[in-house]
Amino acid sequence: MYNIRFHPAAETEYLEAYQWYEERLEGLGQRFSHAVEKQISLISKKPEQYQLKKRDCRESKVEVFPYIIVFKMYPERNEILITAIFHTSRKPVKKFRK
Numbered sequence: 001m002y003n004i005r006f007h008p009a010a011e012t013e014y015l016e017a018y019q020w021y022e023e024r025l026e027g028l029g030q031r032f033s034h035a036v037e038k039q040i041s042l043i044s045k046k047p048e049q050y051q052l053k054k055r056d057c058r059e060s061k062v063e064v065f066p067y068i069i070v071f072k073m074y075p076e077r078n079e080i081l082i083t084a085i086f087h088t089s090r091k092p093v094k095k096f097r098k
Contacts, residue, residue, distance in 0.1 A: 002044045002073070002080045010070075013085040017067065035062050036085065039069055047073045047080055057083060 006014070014036065022029025039062050043050065050058040053070075060069045070084040 002047060002078055004040055004044055005079055005081050007081060007083045010082045010084050017085060017087070021065075032062075032065055032067075035065055036067070036069065039063065040082070043069065043071060044080060047071065 018029040018033050020029075021032045039060050043060055047058065050060050050071075053059055056072055057070050058073065060071070061067075062069060066088045068084075068086045068088060069082060070086055072081045072083060073079075074081065
């Protein structure tokens with residue numbers, strides 16, 4: 001199992017999405033958070049199963065919600081860096097951070 005670390009911008013995206021859903025309907029933010037955490041748990045166990053995309057990044061779809069988790073693997077450090085919690089309606093080129 002890999003250790004998970006968030007890029008500061010990804011953490012901000014995550015928190016803003018949580019707040020947006022919670023403001024729309026009490027408890028929906030919690031459901032969003034649960035879906036993201038479940039997917040991150042799956043990523044941490046077998047990150048190599050996700051297809052390699054641009055800039056050494058991989059992507060994983062969040063169930064039910066229109067979000068993708070973008071991440072990089074660092075096997076030598078046993079670490080995964082979450083680079084974006086990306087809403088799928090945004091411009092795709094913006095999901096790959098350096």
